[in-house]
Amino acid sequence: MRFSKFLLKTQKEQPADVDSTAMSYMVRSGMIKKQSAGLFHYMPYFNMIMRRVEYNLRRAMEEADCNEVKFPLLVSKEILDKSGRWTAFGKEMFKLFDRNNAEYAISPTNEEYATLIAGSYIRSYNDLPFSIYQIQKKYRDEIRPRDGVVRAREFTMKDAYSFHADVPDLERYYKIMGDVYTKFFTKLGIKTVPVIADGGAMGGLYCHEYMAIGDEGEAEIAFCDHCHYGANLETVEIKDTYKEDMRFKGRYKEVITPDTKRIVDLVKMLQREPKDFVKSMVYNIGGKLYMILVRGDREVNETKLAKLLKCSEIELATEKEIKSIGSVMGYVGPLGDLKNVRVIADYEIKAMTNFIVGANKQNVHYIDVNNADFKCEWADLRFATDEDVCPVCGGKLKIAKGNELGHIFALGTRYTDKFKTTYVDSTGEEQILQMGCYGIGLERTVASIIDQHHDEKGLCLPASVAPFLVDVIIIDNKKQNQVDVAEKLYVTLEDKGIPVLLDDRDVRAGAKFNDFELIGVPIRVTVGRSLENGEVEIEVRKTGEKLTTKVDDVYKVVNKLAKSL
Ligand SMILES: [Zn+2]
Known part of the structure; x- marks a missing residue:
């Protein structure tokens, strides 16, 4: 590609209305143009990267013996009603009417179609396992589109679906797909961690999310x-x-602490650290009151609390409810006569001594409190x-x-039950198919590549996704010998299968160098003054490594460097 003919407009300045680093680089390197919240124009450089990502993805799917199909974008209400997802997906799904007033949705994912296709192709156990995928646009009516392309209203997804005779075979394949995912992301240069996740609207046996590590990530993972x-x-x-420390009892004394409902105020007044306090939170959980104790610098993990008490309705208690247990809002603590409340403390408190808690009286706290001073359950x-x-x-x-x-989801029979999708086993019996599904969001994958591969000057794309491996820069367009050599390198390298961006623009050399760094081409070949010695300069974007080489050796050198990129 000649830069002079390439629709790529870079920008030096930080764009104003972006909410992530990846988005900022995407705008600056001319990849995308925002249309409105959650809608983007994807420009040539982005599309070229996407094609590289898709190429690697298709190879990965092939490794999992998965066949490419393409389902219709429109799905009828009738079909989505059958799986129960017309209502389950709620407002996130775009819905529309055709001219006969029949209702459709723009498919959010395609479990229903995949199940129908499986049903029409699978007859017996001989046809199993059966695995298909598509790379297709998806639409979601996000409440608050944000983080640029990461949470957009329109995005590209690879969605795969597999069908199996039994759960062990589903689990075997689920593991293969997981390994293929890890290999695929590694090939793109993305560090990911598979985490056990919650299935949400998809349902099923269990599932894993593949999380790309990034400072601006939307979720916290361990x-x-x-x-x-x-x-x-x-x-x-x-x-x-932890071992409960029961050595001390009755040491505690009252301190008057006016206007210290918040830990920060109390820390200031008593000149202690937040970790010297025990935070006592009163909750109304399923209509019963609980006092939950955690160290002052910790937060109550409501997910764990809900699981422990087998109840998802968790609310902080009202002032009136706190009064009803014999306490005062802002001064709650586990000591004294409490009524109708279960006190549950976090394990960590077992190891604490001489801590500070609310005294259940207005403007009063206790200091030097110890485990032997009160009773509680542990969790x-x-x-x-x-x-x-x-x-x-x-x-x-x-x-x-x-x-x-x-x-990735091990769905089990969540969909095949609803659609009565069966196969005939080796004894001639009809059986319900087991199903798995496996998604990857592609624009957000590109965003993560950028997230993990950039420096202050711009992108450092891994060779596996870079649209051009080499940027050939002509220092002075007025020097015919520079132009001739650069043109010759462009043709020779391209002929040998190396994608080249030839920077033949009539602009300052400095501008060409800046763009090379901003758009992150892995290798730069500069045709300039050293041509007098029959040499060109080569630079590796990622490491900054520089060397000079004879013009005739460029292919050899580039090829060798590329192996480590
Ligand atoms: Zn471990």
Whole structure:
């Protein structure tokens, strides 16, 4: 591609209305143009990267013996009613009417169609396993589209569906697909962590999300490099390794603490650390009152609380309810005569001594409180931190932010039951098929590549996704010998299968260098002054490594460098 003919307009300045680093680089490197909230124009450079991503993805699907299909974008209400998803998807699904007033949705995902196709192709166990995928646009009516292309209203998704004779075969294939995912993301240069997740509207047996690590990620995740454990932070179990300290009793005394309903005010007044306090929160859970205790610098993990009490309706208690247990809002604590409330403390409090709690009286706290001073039940009620250990192997736990790129589901018979999709087994009996589904969002995958591969000057694209491996820069367009050599390199490298961007624009050399850095071509070949010695300069974008080489050796050198990119 000649830069002079390439529809690529870069911009130096930071764009104003972007909400993430990846988005900022996408705008600056001329990849996308925002139309309105959640809708984008995708420009040539972006589309070229997408084609590289899709190429790698198709190879990955082939490795999982998955066949490419394409379903209609429109799905009738009738079909979505059958699976129950017409209502389950709610307002996120775009709906429309045809001229006969029949209702349709623009498909959010295609479990229904995949099940129908499976039903029409699978007769017996000989046809199994059966696996299909498509790469197709999807539409979602997001309440608040944000993070640029990460949460857009229109996006490209690879959705695959597999069908199996029984659960063990589904599980075998689910694992293969998981391995293929990890390999695919690694090939694109993205570090991902598979985490156990919640199925949401999809339903099914279990599922995993593939989270790309990124500072601006939408979810907090915990993982262990030692045993490959991964989970959403709120679900990470913290084992009870604490020993209750019962040495001290009755040491506590009252301190008058006016206007200190918040821990920050109290910390200031008593000149102590937040971790010297025990936070006592009163909740109304399913109509019953609970006092939940966590260390002052922790938050109550409501996901764990809901699971412990087997109830999803969790609300903070009202002032009146707090009064009813014999306490005062802002000064709640576990000591004294409390009525109609179950006190549950986080395990960590077992190891605390001489701490501070509310005294259940207006403007009063107790200091030097100890475990022997009150009664409670114990549970795991906080969020894990990087000081905690992996619940599986006991190794060091890492905490990071992540963006969901892929989601795989062992669905079981959730859809095949509804559509009566069966096969005939080896004994001639009819059986319901087991099903799995496997998605990857492609624009957000590109965003994660950018997230993980940039520096202050711009992108450093991995060779596996870079549209051009080499940027050939002509320093001075007025010097005919530079133009001739650059043109010759362009043709020779392209002939040998190396994609080249020939920067033949009549602009300052500095502008060409800046664009090379901003759009992140892996290798730069500069045709300039050293041509007098029959040499050109080569630079590797990622490492900044520079070398000079004879014009005739450029292919050899580039080819060797590319292997490490
Ligand atoms: Zn581990």
